[in-house]
Amino acid sequence: MRNLDPELQAVIRDLEAALGEETLEKARYQLRMKITQFLVGLLTSLVLALLWLPTGWAVALRDALHANTVWWRTWGFILLVTLINAILQFPLDWFFGFRLENRLGTNRQSFGGWLWDRVKQAALGIPVQSLPFLGLYLIFRRWPDRWFLGLVGIVVVFLGVFYLLQPVFLRMQYKAERLDDPELTERLRWLFAKAGVPFAGLSVIKASEKTSRGNAALVPRGAGTEVVIFDTLIEEVGPEGVEGTIAHELGHKVHRDMLRLMSLMGALLIAAFGVGYFVLQSLGTWDGLQGPIDVATLPLLELTVAWLGAALQVLINAYSRRREIAADRFALEMTQQPDVFERVMVALLRQNKHLPQPPAWIEALLYNHPSPARRVLMARQFGKALSARPA
Template sequence: MRTTAWWVLAALVVAVGVILVFLVPWAATPPRSEQLAALGTLPADKVARAREFHTALRPGSYGALLLGLALSVVLGLTPLGARLLGLLPAHWLARGVLGGLVLVTLGQLLTLPVAAWQETILRRYGLSTRDWGSWALDVLKGYLLGALLTAVALAAFYALVRYAPRWWWAFGAAGAALVVVVLSFALPVLVEPVFNTFTPMQKSSLRDSLMALAERDGVPVRDVLVADASRRTRAVNAYVSGLGPTRRIVVYDTLLTEAPPEEVASVVAHELGHAKDNDVLLGTVVGALGAAAGVVGLYLLGGWTGLLRRAGVESVTEPRALALLFAVAAVVGLVSGPFQNLVSRQVEARADRHALALTGDPATFEAMQRRLALVNLGDPDPPVVEYLLFASHPSAVERMAVARTWKKRR
């Protein structure tokens, strides 16, 4: 059985590798000289303010990361977590589901003061428009959504373990992959409205131009919606959400007030690039294969007796081992994060090139990237280490340099 699992895991890893090698648009970053030239066009005082903002946020960001990791490691890699979960009802389903909720709640409570502190910084720099009641409601919504998904996943996992003790890993891998695919379709429709209100954009020349842009790009969209982001933030953004029949262009109301129509179209052209190149589908497939590999890896991890002994459990499938599973997931997420961000940056860079080709307007593209950086208080040229570890998008100066390079080549 374990030999079969190893072969399945190897096949999944190879499949992910092939997809990343041949479908991810690996390309070199624009010349550093162009990036520095772009940086020189930004107001020095606003660049300094953005860097002050990130310096103020940095202790909280690292602090929350370390606190969450420390909690996972302390509970999962010592018998403490097994003892804590052993206090819950002995029924396999109750202990499994309640144990997950306990761990999620502990993590939320531990990092809640850091989140509140960061909210004060967002207000000090004028990005957050929420009062404390709205902030608390958003935190509660996020917690309840995470708790619900955790509870459902754990109930399914322990049911498989109980009723298919030999093949739970195979059924679980297939189920995890299916869940990723379903959520890719369902999240835009079911989850996004929990945090924002979406209203159809009124008939206007801008709406017509955005729909025409999508039609010219060969990307069918259902509608153009406006999100009431201003109730939470002054940051600007837009995106294309959903797959197939659920796809729609979503524009922040803040973007409509901050940017002229041609810059709004430039942002939407970037987002259409993701749809045109099936980036959501690419992410869904990679995520599904990764989820399946994670379940198979979990099964194989169950043969590591030294790890089980350290956690004070006899099997990874017993509910008392849930803290160990959370710890493994935390460590894997931390280690794999930089590579995931590298892939994300390449995909985002391709969407930038798509926007330039679609609009043929590098000046507007550069102006929009300048506006995004200044209004959202993004560091236009972040420190190298933080960029490599945490940046999911190219830096603002990289994106501006891409526009300049694109213009020169044409």
């Protein structure tokens, strides 16, 4: 903290005092696990590639399925490899997804309930995530010299489908229902009208059955935009806090941040897959492989994309933090309640077990939001400027 701005240091001390030592200790532990999970993820992708390729398993499975002959055999190979990888990674999934949440005190599910949620998510997630790889191999075979335009099309379609499926994934995990709260609904209707965004209602996610964490989002619904918010957050911050939270999400909507972020992610994905193509091409016929047209190279393609993606994530996070700051400013201008903003930040810190200010290098590498302390400092500075404005 010694190298930080004195105002920021004061905010950090205030937030730490509000959280208490028990919550801070859990937040420190979660941060250590976040770093561990990042490093383990990189190592796991390498280990899986080594299991499939030097052992000859990928080539043997390709030959057994005749996976390079027709599209549905290629897809079968991709699905089978992805499923086997998911099973091999299950112990890590259990530790970081279930055991860690128990340790933090945020989990309210039994192991059986958590496992069933994972099965449901995999049943939809594995086929969806396999489709871009299927498309890539088909394009590499059909247009070996003109594959780039096909790659661009695949990434655009995949990101669009993935965005549209987010509400489906959310409702697969949590129950949702329309919230019968006329006062809160009217608050949000007014807020949406002020922002110039069509309001499509308010739904509450029954997250408290499974977790103590809080969150909120805006999702497309017909020609309008629907608010979905965790019941845990409503209970913690009340109507004013919900209004401030949704004002932040409206900032993203008005600024078209999702389109901006998806465009950046799309460009970086295209770059990563493009590098992957040249990596596969450089292999030639090594160890029974046949270059980019051969689906048996899938583990190496996944490794390349995973490692490049981790490196490029720094750029995505930096851009995302800028957009989050802009959304915070939008919310403060809309509501003009910096004290409520700070109260919501404290509630989210407490619910989600985050530190007010992680080390700068960790924030740059792993965080797509500015640190809570920096956001609260901005709110306090806004409050001072607001009080100095002429009435």
